Amino acid sequence: MTEKLIEEFRLLFEFKASKNKWQKPLLTTISIGVPLLMGLFLGNIKYGLNACLSGLVIIYLPESGTYTNRILTLLVCSFGFMVSSAFGYLLSFNPIVSIIAFGLFSMIVHWIILFYKTSAPKSFFFILIAAMSICQPFDMESIPIKVGLMALGTMLTCMFALVYLLYLSYKEPISSKDKIVPIFKQNPYADIWETLIYGGVMSTSLAIAHYFELDNPYWIPISCAAVMQGVSLYHIRQRMFQRIIGTFVGICFTWCLFHFIDYGPFSICLSIIILQFFIEILVVKQYAVAVVFITPFTILLNEAANPLFNTNTLIALRFEQIVIGSIIGALGGWILYKEKIRHATMNKIESLIKM
Incomplete structure (x- = not known):
C-alpha cells in the first residue's frame, strides 16, 4: 500500500518527454x-x-x-x-440567464471539438474566454x-x-x-453523453460561483474545465491533485513575489510575459509544475487590471476558487467515465433516438 502511494506521488510530479x-x-x-x-x-x-x-x-x-x-x-x-x-x-446581464446560456454554450463548443476530433487543449480556451466574459x-x-x-x-x-x-x-x-485510422469503432452516442455531462458540469460550476457571490467567479468554471480535460477517470483525478498542489505552491511563490519585489505596471507586464513563456514550456511536460507558474500569472493579470485590489485577499480567494472548481471537475469526470452510468445512459439515449 505504501509503495503504491509513493508510486502515485511520483507520477504526479513526473516530467514527460515532449517533441514540442x-x-x-x-x-x-x-x-x-x-x-x-x-x-x-x-x-x-x-x-x-x-x-x-x-x-x-x-x-x-x-x-x-x-x-x-x-x-x-x-x-x-x-x-x-x-x-x-x-x-x-x-x-x-442576468446570473440565471448566464448560468443556463453558459451550460448550453459549453455543450455546443465541446460537441464541435469532438466532432472535428480537435487535439488538446480542445474546448478549454473557448470556455475560458466565454467564462471570463460572461462574469x-x-x-x-x-x-x-x-x-x-x-x-x-x-x-x-x-x-x-x-x-x-x-x-x-x-x-x-x-x-x-497522416490520416488516423481508428482501431476501435467509436460509439456514435458517446459524444452526446460527453457533451451533456460537460455542459451540465460547466453550468453547475458557474451556478455555485454565483451562489456564493464570489469576486471573479469565472475561476471556478475555468478550473473545472481544466480538470475535465483528462482523458480518463485516473487522469482527471491526477489533474485535480496536480492543480490543487500546484496552486498551493504557486500561491506561496506569488506571496513571495509581491512581498519582496516592488511591482509597478511595467514590471507586472514583464513578469506576465516571462511567466507565460515558462508555462508553455512546462504545461506539456509537467502539469503540476506548470500550475505553480499559472497561479502568479493569473493573479498578476488581475493586479494589472485592478492595482488597488488587496493582494492577500486575492491570493486566498484564488486558492479557494481553484480548489472548489477542481473538485467539481473531478466529480464531473467521475460521472463521465463511470462505466455503469455511462453504459446505462448511452443505451437510454439510443432507445430515445430510435423511437
Missing part, C-alpha cells in the same frame, strides 16, 4: 506580450489585457499538416474566440470595444503565425498530416 519545439512557447509569449505592452505604452493597460488574452489562440496552431491548413485552422479558432467573447458579454458586469456600450480588441488581438496573432510558418517553410519540407 522551443519556437512555439516563444511564439505564444510574443502573441500575448505584444498586445499587453502596446496597451501599457498607450496608457490603457485594461485594453492591453483584453487584447492579450486573444494571443492564446496561437496554441491551436497545428504542429503538422500543410501550411495552408494550419493558418486556416488558426483563423477558424480566432473566429471562435470572438464568438465566445461576444456571447459572454451579451448574456452577462463581467453588463455594459452594452463597451461590448463592441471589447470584442473589437479581441478581434484585433487575434489578427495580430495570425500575423505572427504567418511569419512563423514562412520561417518554417525555409527550414522544413511541406508535410500533410
Whole structure:
C-alpha cells in the first residue's frame, strides 16, 4: 500500500518527454506580450489585457499538416474566440440567464471539438474566454470595444503565425498530416453523453460561483474545465491533485513575489510575459509544475487590471476558487467515465433516438 502511494506521488510530479519545439512557447509569449505592452505604452493597460488574452489562440496552431491548413485552422479558432467573447458579454446581464446560456454554450463548443476530433487543449480556451466574459458586469456600450480588441488581438496573432510558418517553410519540407485510422469503432452516442455531462458540469460550476457571490467567479468554471480535460477517470483525478498542489505552491511563490519585489505596471507586464513563456514550456511536460507558474500569472493579470485590489485577499480567494472548481471537475469526470452510468445512459439515449 505504501509503495503504491509513493508510486502515485511520483507520477504526479513526473516530467514527460515532449517533441514540442522551443519556437512555439516563444511564439505564444510574443502573441500575448505584444498586445499587453502596446496597451501599457498607450496608457490603457485594461485594453492591453483584453487584447492579450486573444494571443492564446496561437496554441491551436497545428504542429503538422500543410501550411495552408494550419493558418486556416488558426483563423477558424480566432473566429471562435470572438464568438465566445461576444456571447459572454451579451448574456452577462442576468446570473440565471448566464448560468443556463453558459451550460448550453459549453455543450455546443465541446460537441464541435469532438466532432472535428480537435487535439488538446480542445474546448478549454473557448470556455475560458466565454467564462471570463460572461462574469463581467453588463455594459452594452463597451461590448463592441471589447470584442473589437479581441478581434484585433487575434489578427495580430495570425500575423505572427504567418511569419512563423514562412520561417518554417525555409527550414522544413511541406508535410500533410497522416490520416488516423481508428482501431476501435467509436460509439456514435458517446459524444452526446460527453457533451451533456460537460455542459451540465460547466453550468453547475458557474451556478455555485454565483451562489456564493464570489469576486471573479469565472475561476471556478475555468478550473473545472481544466480538470475535465483528462482523458480518463485516473487522469482527471491526477489533474485535480496536480492543480490543487500546484496552486498551493504557486500561491506561496506569488506571496513571495509581491512581498519582496516592488511591482509597478511595467514590471507586472514583464513578469506576465516571462511567466507565460515558462508555462508553455512546462504545461506539456509537467502539469503540476506548470500550475505553480499559472497561479502568479493569473493573479498578476488581475493586479494589472485592478492595482488597488488587496493582494492577500486575492491570493486566498484564488486558492479557494481553484480548489472548489477542481473538485467539481473531478466529480464531473467521475460521472463521465463511470462505466455503469455511462453504459446505462448511452443505451437510454439510443432507445430515445430510435423511437
